[in-house]
Amino acid sequence: GAGVSQTPSNKVTEKGKYVELRCDPISGHTALYWYRQSLGQGPEFLIYFQGTGAADDSGLPNDRFFAVRPEGSVSTLKIQRTERGDSAVYLCASSRGRSNTEAFFGQGTRLTVV
């Protein structure tokens, strides 16, 4: 596609439920990042993929959060047993990888846990 696509745009879920957020990066981009943006804050790094592998997952807050990128393109961020504190905008970004520093962002998924 022309840009990074994230679905759904908005998601409301009940506390304790499981959610999946999808990111479709720019075609050919090998690097993919997930960030979380809480209200009134800047985005915070969650996880980085280079190809299919999670090369850096140091930003995941706990083991309820998990992300996959099985074919090196689309990525899914999975959150188990959601809590109200998980409410935030989840942003995905992709880049060409290697030494390329420019990341292109999607419009994010706004997750609300009620």
Added chain:
Amino acid sequence: AQTVTQSQPEMSVQEAETVTLSCTYDTSENNYYLFWYKQPPSRQMILVIRQEAYKQQNATENRFSVNFQKAAKSFSLKISDSQLGDTAMYFCAFTYSNSGGSNYKLTFGKGTLLTVNP
């Protein structure tokens, strides 16, 4: 650890005037990159301008320019001839070339809400 500080939560400017947004950062890295991103209500982060730390010359992109003071670890954004469409959140961000060579995760400041008034 890297930190990015934006001390101005909100700024306003009249259309056609000039405004400067401030950013300071802290790092022990030598090879790093600094960015300004714009986030309109659509939520999509849009890259405004980028500066490589090894370059002494300040980056410029049309109406946007930076004042990069490496010793002071300061990276301000100047917007000239402000337009109504410049109204948005502006985030300063930092990344560096780590040992892996390809992980350019970003560290962001808390942002400055810029309002351009007609």
